[in-house]
């Protein structure tokens with residue numbers, strides 16, 4: 564099961580090809596709308612003002628509302644490109660932006676909206692994730708959900724899944740939302756940007772998904788989350804907190820009723836334990852800033868850069884649906900691989916009853 568995307572932020576369209584989806588899954592263009600809107604720009608004053616309809620066209624792989632098993636091609640036409648915003652950065656590099664490394668690699672300067680390095684590319688990951696989420700839910704009852712776990716210095720004071728979808732931040736504590744809004748308003752006024760942490764979890768993952776050495780579930784999850792623009796760190800389970808933990812603290816003790824804790828993030832030796840799969844990712848602050856910074860131009864001369872245009876002061880705010888999509892895509896792939904080798908859930912008996920699921 565593979566997904567590739569194509570297109571540029573300021574090109575005519577973006578799209579993806581999903582290969583290896585089983586036949587028979589019911590899917591309509593309307594079903595993409597919810598998650599695409601959750602990720603989209605222009606939904607609150609705290610994100611980029613670019614307005615895109617993000618209407619999905621299904622070009623192939625679906626017949627009479629069901630997947631056929633052949634490659635699924637999805638297309639979204641760009642409608643609100645404004646390349647002129649980028650005229651002043653055409654000859655210079657934004658510090659902290661991929662335009663520098665793209666230039667070093669390809670020697671071609673396409674400054675319009677960051678091209679392939681733009682957050683716009685993540686639209687298609689979310690679209691592909693809709694298919695994976697639906698298949699996982701229908702076939703195995705697996706649910707993938709995420710939330711914003713930290714915005715700059717602010718951490719949630721309480722946790723409530725119901726709160727997450729009620730605010731533009733995907734924040735799990737409703738009473739803190741005004742605090743986040745004032746923080747973001749002040750930040751936007753200052754012209755600066757801020758980093759964030761997004762957590763993503765999967766409930767109902769059956770024990771056994773994942774590969775023991777090559778293609779470990781945690782390894783593939785880390786790679787998938789790390790491949791999202793602006794992600795600089797990924798943790799599975801307790802992640803870097805494990806550095807200071809004792810073995811007695813970190814190990815997840817077991818009982819006939821199941822595990823007593825989940826420091827491992829639902830994965831041992833690259834294979835799912837049947838517990839909730841948990842991951843966390845750190846997103847860097849956006850590099851396109853209207854505050855002046857020191858840089859070089861394409862001739863290597865020192866210049867000052869100021870970026871105008873429509874930018875997110877915190878890309879982490881829109882990253883929750885992207886993290887969910889990437890986790891769902893990895894889980895769907897691992898589910899299909901597990902099925903191919905070991906048969907379906909229930910065909911391989913659990914050695915310790917009670918530790919499956921839960």
Ligand code: EPS
Nearest residue numbers: 604611613645676677681682683873874
């Ligand atoms: C982005 C810059 C802005 C954002 C864009 C990501 O676009 P533009 O250059 O057209 O003003 O709106 O994000 C999206 C369009 C999107 O759909 O996520 C950037 O510099 O990465």
